[in-house]
Each structure stands twice: as C-alpha cells, then as structure tokens.
Amino acid sequence: MKHNFGAGPCILPQEVFKQAAQAVLDFNDGLSILEISHRTTEFEAVVAEADKLVKELLNVPSGYSVLFLQGGASLQFAMVPMNLLGDGQTASYLDTGVWATKALKEAKFVGNVNVVASSKDSNYTFIPKDFEIPTDSAYFHYTSNNTIYGTELFDVPETSVPVVCDMSSDIMSRVIDVSKFDLIYAGAQKNIGPAGLTIVIVKNDALGKIDRKNPSMLNYQSHIDNDSMYNTPPVFSIYVALLNLRWLKSKGGVAEIEKENKQKAEALYREIDRNPLFKGTCAVEDRSRMNICFVMENPELEKPFLKYAEEEGIVGIKGHRSVGGFRASMYNALPITSVHALIDAMQVFEEKQAK
Numbered sequence: 001m002k003h004n005f006g007a008g009p010c011i012l013p014q015e016v017f018k019q020a021a022q023a024v025l026d027f028n029d030g031l032s033i034l035e036i037s038h039r040t041t042e043f044e045a046v047v048a049e050a051d052k053l054v055k056e057l058l059n060v061p062s063g064y065s066v067l068f069l070q071g072g073a074s075l076q077f078a079m080v081p082m083n084l085l086g087d088g089q090t091a092s093y094l095d096t097g098v099w100a101t102k103a104l105k106e107a108k109f110v111g112n113v114n115v116v117a118s119s120k121d122s123n124y125t126f127i128p129k130d131f132e133i134p135t136d137s138a139y140f141h142y143t144s145n146n147t148i149y150g151t152e153l154f155d156v157p158e159t160s161v162p163v164v165c166d167m168s169s170d171i172m173s174r175v176i177d178v179s180k181f182d183l184i185y186a187g188a189q190k191n192i193g194p195a196g197l198t199i200v201i202v203k204n205d206a207l208g209k210i211d212r213k214n215p216s217m218l219n220y221q222s223h224i225d226n227d228s229m230y231n232t233p234p235v236f237s238i239y240v241a242l243l244n245l246r247w248l249k250s251k252g253g254v255a256e257i258e259k260e261n262k263q264k265a266e267a268l269y270r271e272i273d274r275n276p277l278f279k280g281t282c283a284v285e286d287r288s289r290m291n292i293c294f295v296m297e298n299p300e301l302e303k304p305f306l307k308y309a310e311e312e313g314i315v316g317i318k319g320h321r322s323v324g325g326f327r328a329s330m331y332n333a334l335p336i337t338s339v340h341a342l343i344d345a346m347q348v349f350e351e352k353q354a355k
C-alpha cells in the first residue's frame with residue numbers, strides 16, 4: 001500500500017474509489033452513472049442528497065445556497081467579483097500566496113482592488129496579522145489554506161464587510177462558522193471529490209445588490225434558480241463527492257475528522273521540530289494542518305531522503321517548486337498510519353546519518 005501525501009487532485013478513501021468504480025459499471029438497473037440522464041429522478045436524488053450533506057456537515061444556516069459548479073476555484077476568482085463587486089466599488093484582498101494573487105488579479109479585470117496586506121516579501125511563510133479592512137469595501141477576500149506554502153488562517157478576520165473565502169484546500173477538514181461568510185468557494189478536489197466540481201456556498205441576500213448584468217453561466221442566481229442544473233452538471237464528480245460526503249458522515253462528521261487532522265499534523269510537526277535533520281518553513285502559529293512544508297538543514301540530503309521515503313512506499317512528498325524541500329499533504333482521507341510511516345522514515349534516516 002502506498003502512503004499518498006500528494007497535494008491532489010482528489011485524494012479519497014479507497015472504499016470511495018471502489019464504490020465509484022462500481023457505479024461506472026452499474027449505478028442503477030445495469031446502467032452506468034455516466035450514461036443516465038442528469039434529469040432522471042435517480043440523479044436528482046444524488047444532487048439533493050449531496051446538497052443536504054454539505055449543509056449538514058458544515059452546519060450551513062438557512063438563507064444560504066449550495067451550488068455544484070464547474071470551472072474550478074479559478075473560475076470563482078472571476079465570478080466572485082462579477083457578482084459582488086459593483087461599478088466604482090473596491091474589494092479588499094489579503095495576499096497570502098499564489099492563489100490569493102491569482103484571485104485578486106481576476107478581480108482587477110472587474111473593478112478596484114485594495115490589497116490589505118501581503119507576505120510576498122517573505123515568500124509567504126506567514127499570514128499577515130496587522131491590517132485594516134476599509135469599511136466601504138464591497139467585500140473582503142482571503143484564502144483560508146495556502147496549499148503551496150503550508151500556512152492556514154484558522155480565525156475569520158473581524159470585519160463589518162462581507163467576507164468571501166477560498167477554502168479549496170481545507171474545506172471539510174475543520175469546523176467553520178458559515179454564518180461569518182457571504183460566500184465560500186472550493187475546488188472540490190482535495191477533501192470533497194474529483195476535479196471538475198466546484199462547491200459554492202452563498203448567502204442568498206448577498207446577491208442582486210449590484211447592477212452588472214452577467215452572462216447566465218457566470219451568474220450565481222441562474223445556478224440557484226436551477227438547482228445547479230442550469231446546464232449539464234459534472235455528474236460523475238458530483239456522485240463521487242456524494243460518496244465521500246457519506247464516508248465523512250459515517251466517520252462522525254467534520255468535528256471528528258478535525259480531531260484526526262489535528263493529531264496527524266501535531267505528530268508530524270513534533271517530529272520536524274525534534275529531528276535535527278529537518279526544519280519547518282512557516283511561522284509556527286500559521287502552520288497548516290493540510291499541507292506541511294519542511295526542508296532539510298543540509299539540502300544535499302533531500303534527494304537521498306526522498307529516495308528512501310519512496311522505497312518505504314511514501315509518495316507525493318516532494319515540495320512545490322516555489323518552496324522546495326518537502327510538502328506532506330494530509331487531507332481527510334490520509335490515514336494516521338501513513339503519517340506514522342513518514343515519521344518512522346524520518347527517524348530511521350536520522351539514525352542512518354548518525355552511523
């Protein structure tokens with residue numbers, strides 16, 4: 001068995017993959033999930049249950065809609081300002097990495113952008129804390145987990161303006177208070193389901209406040225009015241997401257998985273801090289539970305460690321090119337036994353070096 005620490009796309013439990021494979025062959029009465037019409041009652045039931053489970057697992061209050069869209073988080077970078085940033089208005093963005101930068105770049109095509117703070121000068125190794133959000137901002141946007149750099153923002157910044165969050169890489173990994181947000185979006189492919197599906201949770205009252213007329217596919221209201229079936233939805237991705245949401249529920253839900261995610265992250269950070277060969281790359285208080293970035297004190301040992309880890313069945317730990325070293329991505333589906341396998345490998349490698 002491989003211990004998959006890859007950053008995605010789509011790290012799901014084996015049992016979910018098995019059920020998904022079966023549904024390709026026979027979802028209902030010998031027909032594949034891929035061939036039945038999305039307008040059948042069977043598929044409408046899939047969307048309805050997925051909607052119900054997202055709301056249940058994240059405790060979404062009434063007055064919010066859950067949308068199953070396409071285009072990835074990257075399309076949301078543009079759709080958010082198109083729907084929430086009126087002519088002449090300014091949106092505030094916190095720049096904590098590449099994804100935040102891409103989000104604010106797209107917003108600039110639509111209106112004015114104010115970057116409240118950035119940690120770019122330190123290669124995004126920390127989350128800026130001292131910043132002010134102008135009270136006349138149309139909204140404030142941030143990225144809750146910075147997948148590439150391994151930082152995570154756990155507390156929603158205090159502000160009177162509507163908050164929008166890109167939760168692509170930590171949604172469903174910890175309990176959140178949805179009522180603090182006007183809009184949450186996430187490419188599904190880390191903790192929810194396969195690539196091709198994007199989840200949006202939007203407060204209904206946040207929409208319809210600006211005059212811009214958007215094309216239908218780029219207008220959240222069209223998707224709300226059509227129960228995420230304005231056009232052909234990504235049927236397979238939605239179905240696999242449903243299987244994974246059922247798995248999460250059977251595990252005890254988000255609060256239970258959060259406990260496991262904390263244990264997994266604490267164990268690995270403990271080893272990074274104890275083992276003299278390794279060091280973390282981020283400010284300790286901003287360390288992500290989902291993507292753990294670390295390097296070696298002696299960079300020449302990185303290749304041999306990577307090779308040794310691979311021999312032990314540990315895959316996907318090579319760091320992103322903009323950080324180097326290692327990145328252990330530990331999404332919901334990664335069992336704690338895999339984290340122990342990585343820790344063991346780090347300890348055995350340490351012993352080998354001492355010889």
Ligand code: PLP
Binds near residue numbers: 075143145148169
């Ligand atoms: N935002 C974050 C935090 C991400 O991690 C990613 C991809 O990894 C994206 C946005 C881009 O997502 P997509 O590829 O779904 O457009």
